[in-house]
Amino acid sequence: MVVRCTDGGGAGDGGGGGGDVVSLRRKVARVDGSQGGRKCKVLFISSIYGISGGLLVDDSFRTDSYKSVWNEIVKISNHINTIGLSFRNSFVKDLGDGGSTSFWNDSWIGGETLKGKFKRLSRLENDINVSVKDRVIWDGAKGVGNWSWTREPFGWARDELHSLTEMISGAVFNPEKEDSWRWAPGGNGMFTTKFLSDMITSRLLPISDLNGETSRNKLVPKKVEVFVWRARKLRLPVLLELDKRGIELHSVRCPLCDDDIETVNHSLILCKNAFEVWAKIFDWWGRGGVPFINVGDLFLDTGQATSHVGKIIWQAVVWTCSYLIWKIRNQKIFTNKSWNGTVALNEIQVKSFEWFAKRCKDKSIDWHN
Known part of the structure; x- marks a missing residue:
């Protein structure tokens, strides 16, 4: 199976500890086009299971226990992690214009999701699924927050806001390019089972x-x-x-x-x-x-x-x-x-x-x- 994506709908899990069925479901929704109809090229077993990989039935998500392509990928990734290959963290988000990257839920800056790093602040967010493009304004020199809170942050939340503001100011955007997923171990950024198989073999047969x-x-x-x-x-x-x-x-x-x-x-x-x-x-x-x-x-x-x-x-x-x-x-x-x-x-x-x-x-x- 080879997955190639030009936006946030890749096979990766965000690279920052997402790695579960929930995060994959969110990406499947993007691939399906239900979030703005973004263009995405996905090559996998769609002729058998459809674009959702078996997670969707009548536009509703199946239970986590259901056997499907993405559920099986999650299970396999857990086994791969046990032999010292950090499969979950091998998928990296390359930020372009930020239009298909979730500000809070994707790992696009700092090595983990902002929702996990700034828990108090994320609870005050009006739209937890908002994109980076809609939440950060790029003025050509640095990123500036375009916030929308349910109430004004104070106390610990305000401290988190200061840290977050400083963090996103150093973010690098490329307004002329769409967001994309990249598989770090692959030289061209593409995920292939053959390359992964060779990595596993080299680890098991050292x-x-x-x-x-x-x-x-x-x-x-x-x-x-x-x-x-x-x-x-x-x-x-x-x-x-x-x-x-x-x-x-x-x-x-x-x-x-x-x-x-x-x-x-x-x-x-x-x-x-x-x-x-x-x-x-x-x-x-x-x-x-x-x-x-x-x-x-x-x-x-x-x-x-x-x-x-x-x-x-x-x-x-x-x-x-x-x-x-x-x-x-x-x-x-x-x-x-x-x-x-x-x-x-x-x-x-x-x-x-x-x-x-x-x-x-x-x-x-x-x-x-």
Whole structure:
């Protein structure tokens, strides 16, 4: 989804702690044109949900619990914030003439909404939804307040008015330009899911402290990259880890070989069934014996390759092998599927080639290469 807007009706939340369904509803109303019919170019799933993204039905707002495009965006943004990416604050209002920016409700100056910063004063406002253009007069040198109060401010409210007057005097307007939303992380100010996805991936799959290698490989799917990251952090739900978390189990011994306690290293390498597959993989690549006993060293192994491409290909094979060993292990537990080392090797070879062929820039590659 890409949202592009030339006024205040963007997909952002104001950048100052709005970030909830209420603030999004207000922006949807602007996009719908019900507040002056301002021009706005919005590209999203309008063919399915309409311009309101599913929030409006018969010109009335649905309940917050209703599943819609904007409600889901709010929920996702909350999850994104938990990994250290301030998604809510990434949308910035670029002030033009102030015609489509709410003076009190949008974060257009000072990093937060004026309604939140000057609570007493905002309660005296005659029109809480008034625009910046209607409330601030630009005389070419500074902004001057054009106030309309229900009563004259006094006491604490008057102190707030002095602070507000000083703040807006330094505001910069551009009468020749309409207000717009800008997504700060994007170089051109446009929001795209691909750019956001890359940001999330870089946060979840960071550069490792081991030899500067990364936890990413373009020749395998994202699910494999995430699996490798979890395995290196020892965060796979092996029986020992489940037992540590107080989950009652019949046994913590390996469900495949029953020879030892199931740890991440045992499940992926040291189990005799897994080790049999690794021996076949190393023999397939002419590597001899398997020299690893822990996943950290295994995942960073370069396969004795001298070229960068060779290292990436070997790493993709190793990651694919680990992922499929884990998958087969789960099939054994949940569907009682029998283990077959030869079948497992064939599946690893086929999947490695399939993923590599689809992602490799050289489209002439074939099985015999």
